Amino acid sequence: MSEAVIEDQKASKLALYRGLIALAWSDHELHPDEKETLHHIINTHQGLRDADRSDLNNQVDHPVSLDAIWADISNPHDRARLIDMANTIFQQDGTVCDNERDLIETFQARHLASIDADRIASDLKAFTAEEQAQREKDREMYREWARQYSLVERVKAIFRRG
Incomplete structure (x- = not known):
C-alpha cells in the first residue's frame, strides 16, 4: 500500500474521532457523560498513536460541526462507523433530541448516496x-x-x- 493511501486512511480515522466529538456537541453543549464517553473511546480504541490520542482528547472541549469534518472522513467504513456510534454518543446525556436525530439522518443519507448501494x-x-x-x-x-x-x-x- 502506498504512503499516500496509508496517510489518507489515517486522516479519515482521525476525522472519524473528530466526528464523534462533533456529534457530542450537536446539541450545543457537552454533557459530562458525553465527555467521559469520548475520552473512553479515544483512549481505548486501537490504531491511534499516543500523540493522536492526546490531540483528540484536547479537542473534546471545543465545539465543532460535523459539516466541517464530514469530507475528511473519506473511508466509507469510517463514515458507517461514525453513524453507527452516533446513538452511543447521543444517549449519554439521557435524551436524543430532534436536532441530533435530524443530524444523523442527514449524514446517513449523505453516506448512502456516496456509496453504490x-x-x-x-x-x-x-x-x-x-x-x-x-x-x-x-x-x-x-x-x-x-x-x-x-x-x-x-x-x-x-x-x-x-
Missing part, C-alpha cells in the same frame, strides 16, 4: 448464489464420500458383484 446489493446476491452452489457441491462430495461407509451401499455392492 445497488452494486453492493448485486454483489451480495452474487456472493449468496456462489455460496449456495458451493454448499451444494460440498454436500454432494460428502454424500459420495459417506457412501463408502454406508451399510446399505456395501450390501448393494455385494449383490452387484454377485
Whole structure:
C-alpha cells in the first residue's frame, strides 16, 4: 500500500474521532457523560498513536460541526462507523433530541448516496448464489464420500458383484 493511501486512511480515522466529538456537541453543549464517553473511546480504541490520542482528547472541549469534518472522513467504513456510534454518543446525556436525530439522518443519507448501494446489493446476491452452489457441491462430495461407509451401499455392492 502506498504512503499516500496509508496517510489518507489515517486522516479519515482521525476525522472519524473528530466526528464523534462533533456529534457530542450537536446539541450545543457537552454533557459530562458525553465527555467521559469520548475520552473512553479515544483512549481505548486501537490504531491511534499516543500523540493522536492526546490531540483528540484536547479537542473534546471545543465545539465543532460535523459539516466541517464530514469530507475528511473519506473511508466509507469510517463514515458507517461514525453513524453507527452516533446513538452511543447521543444517549449519554439521557435524551436524543430532534436536532441530533435530524443530524444523523442527514449524514446517513449523505453516506448512502456516496456509496453504490445497488452494486453492493448485486454483489451480495452474487456472493449468496456462489455460496449456495458451493454448499451444494460440498454436500454432494460428502454424500459420495459417506457412501463408502454406508451399510446399505456395501450390501448393494455385494449383490452387484454377485
